[in-house]
Amino acid sequence: MHVSYGRQLVRSGFGRTGLAIFGLLAVVALVCPFLVRDPHLQTVQVLEAPSAAHLLGTNDVGQDLLARLLCGARTSVLVALCAGAASTFIAAVVGVSAGLIGGLYEKVVMRLVDALLVIPAILVLILVAAYVEPTMWGLILLISALQWQGGARIVRAQTLSLKERAHVSAAKTFGAGGLHVACRHVLPDLAPILVVSFVHRARRAVFMAAGLAFIGIADPTMVSWGTMIRHALDFYYLPAWKWWLLPPGICLSLLILSFLFMGHSLEKAMDPRLRDA
Amino acid sequence: MWGLTLKKIVALAVGAILCLGSFLLWTGSSSDTYTIADSTGDWGYPTPYGMYPRGPGYVRMSLVFDTLVWKDRDGLVPALATDWDYLEDRNAWEFTLREDLTWHDGARLTAEDVAFTFRYIQDHPWVWADASLIDRVQDVNERKVRISLSRPYAPFLTNIAGSVPILPRHIWESVEDPEQFRGQKALVGSGPYRLADYNKAQGTYLYEAYNDYYLGKPAVKRLRFVKLSQEIAPVALRQGDVNFSRVPTETAEGLEQSGMEVEEQPPQWAAKLLINYYNEPLGRKRFRQALACAIDRQQIVDIILRGHGIPGSPGLIPPSNEFWHNPDAGGEKHNPERARRLLEGLGYERGPDGYYRKDGRELSFNILCSSQTSRQFGRLAELLKQQFEKVGIRLNVRAQESKTLDARLSSWDFELAISGHGGLGGDPEILNKMILGKSFNSVRYRENEELVRLLKGQIREMDRQERQEMVYRIQEIYAEEMPAVTLYHPRWYWVHDGSVDLYHSPGGMAIGIPLPLNKLSFVDPKAR
């Protein structure tokens, strides 16, 4: 159980690729405001093909597509990390508390989790977003609220098995309180599961945010890959789709893929049957 | 070695694709049918009370129901009436009907039907006619009708006589609920076409020619309206599946080069920056002038319309409305320097961040725009924000749902807003609607006495030259007072295969509908 996950990640081909792609996109997201011109500036050079002035051309209001592409990275990476972290955090809190406290609390909470799990998140997201029209942070909050259930079950299961471990019982014998047990003894061993859960949630969050932007519920002033794809699709009869539609779609897919690969290699590390010889 | 299953699946897939491919050559349209594509599809049941009160709805109804007068490519022409006369001393119009007019069910169309129609719309208001205008209607004899008005009304011929569809008395006299009236009887009209099929869900209409039409047997036997999105239209046009459609602006040129005919829509729609002049400092004319100087209308046309349109007319009426447009109406040109001077003259000082301030408060406004249907407006608001920033005014863009926006406009709960409307290609009655009218789109501006007086007067002025002078002066005052800034007039493109000669009537059909779908084109496709 104490395989070094970092090492597994780097060793596996999938893991390396995933890490590399994500790293690249994260760096781009960080430095984008310094690299490129203003993505919101509307100019008269509308629907232009790639040129020296605009490396990826311009959209229908003359905004530089490269700038929008790179700043879209910022939005997507931010949503991925924050929504992933938030939902994993909630899952951890709920799962650990349910596992440790037990009794009626556990029963009620797990019943709620099971019930919420069957609800299709994306539909609820559309319904709520149609009324509320969230900003980026609102979106992150909303996505986290609908994503934590998946992780909660796994965390609870793991907590239950950990509860019986020697060091946990020992700590209890010494009079350690619940919170102390949770933080010092249970949580560290949960780390690998939480990391995997985080990767999965982040991936789903990217997809959902982009999907919502594509439908048109996201904040229109936010630069997002989903919104770019949607606007570009309106002009599919022009050759502009090559430099307007494809890049954000490909970048979006790459981001999702990076999480997928990383998740896959981490899972393999945890399940010996799937591990490479 | 691949598994057997895999091979089977691949073979099946290839086979299916080949089968489908061989059917791709199928076409479905007959050469007798003229197909018109429209992106909305359903415009209501084509009776006078069932149609949606918009241009396309009216067009579909007008194929079945005729009016007293109509328009062709040059102007007013006889329709049901061959002669008309204005009796000045009585403020009444007299119309002489054609001989041997028949309804689709064979009954004779006489002056009784006309008189009945105008009385009926007084009891059951028809959406585009102000029934209070009509004082009395009299069928003088079998073919002559006299319509007495309650007050002088300059646009009577186009907006009433040329718009109100005549109803068959023997059918409608017993109809209590005209909006719900459906069926064969409801569709009995006197027009060149009869409705053969209407599918609301699919948004399709099918019309068949009425061979006993008084102008002769219609040359186009069947008319079909289908629902098709604008983006697909160019493909459908090229393949010959559709004869006529509106197309996205960028595709018009390519289609023209392929041999299609392009009807350019003379711009008659306007996007406006609405200003709440009840607010300080927007209430000051000088301030509004500063705002206008900050706006670069040409840049807006180049970016938002991608060049397909013209900068807004300060007097509201666009140049394409040749007779009524005042080319010397005035208005502010794009001049950031002047804008800054005006602001400083009003006591504003430029802060270190570039924005103007007065009494410690930054000069900033909320600009409202609709968040949905017209994505254009959202981007327009962003562009205005960019332009105002250069001058030193901050704009905060607030996207609203359209009904919230309309409600806020109605109750003056806004500072700046973007809105738009059409109808500017026809009679200048539209000026009254948009300056004095109560709708949320109107500027409801009564501050200038001369303007109000002229507006009320021009509607009653029966002399065309006099009226033109008044309308010119109205535009001048409007441009100077600037209760709203006209931003742009977009240009639209209609493409067809040339098999029928289509045109825009001067001032549009009926009350000013700018669609080149005049029923006369289908009756006799050669130029009239």
Added chain:
Amino acid sequence: MKSRLLNYGIAFLVILCLNFLLPRLMPGDPLQAIYGDEALLQMTAETKAEITARFGLDQPVWKQFGNYLWRLAQGDLGYSFYHKAAVSEVIAAHLPWTLLLVGSGLVLATLAGIALGIESGWRRGSALDRGLLTFLMSASGFPSFFLGILLLLLFGVTLGWLPLQGARTAYGGLSGLPLVVDVLEHLVLPAGTLLLAFLPGMYLLTRNSTVTVRGEPYILTARAKGLPDWKVRYHHGARTAMLPVVTATGLLFASRMITGALFVEIVFSYPGMGSLIHNSLIARDYPVLQGTLFVTTVLVLATNFGVDLLYRSLDPRVKDAR
């Protein structure tokens, strides 16, 4: 069993409450929030008063909720002023297309996924396996709507082989066989998108079960008997152990595919529930939006539940996947 039912029951209740509360929590005119934009444009003052009274919009919330549940039980999903028809009518016109799309996508993805998964699982570690795994894993990174767009651009726009939009040719008049062909033509790209979107998932699940089954003793026996490879795989391997699991795998994705189909429909303007949701969002036609989401959610829940039942009856050894 009972606990599963309870889960679905609670979920259903949550959805009901959400549907009911959201429009009423919004600031502004509840009439507008409930009926959408077009309503206010068309309603006269009398109608507004009548509707307010009839639906008890001025009554306490719990009474309104009771009213709402009662109407829902009768199948009354409300009235759309935009479509000028009952919401249930509008939905009934669009639902069959979604079912057609999801059904065909399901069949395609299941068949292809099973076939590829079995082949890959049997030759685990081989070049084919690694290649397929890498390729399909990479494909799964593409969101369904982007896949749809790619197919649209390639086959519709660039090559012009297949129609770009809709379920049928707009200027119809087709019936009988040509109609069927027309519908199939329009179905190819959207169903193909669903196929590509869900193929990786099916493939992986099948591959993993195949890998697990491969080591079983009866397989070894069959091999020892000298049976040809494909017989071992499909007759012995597939039929006895994998087929139940693998069919259930296909159904597992049914509910996910319904939501996946929503995006695909938007890309291709396929007149199913997805397009309906999209258009009602644009028009802010809340009754239709609510009704559609409600019906879709219930559909997903029902499918999930059905699959759960099926799964257990087909293979009692399998515990709940969650």
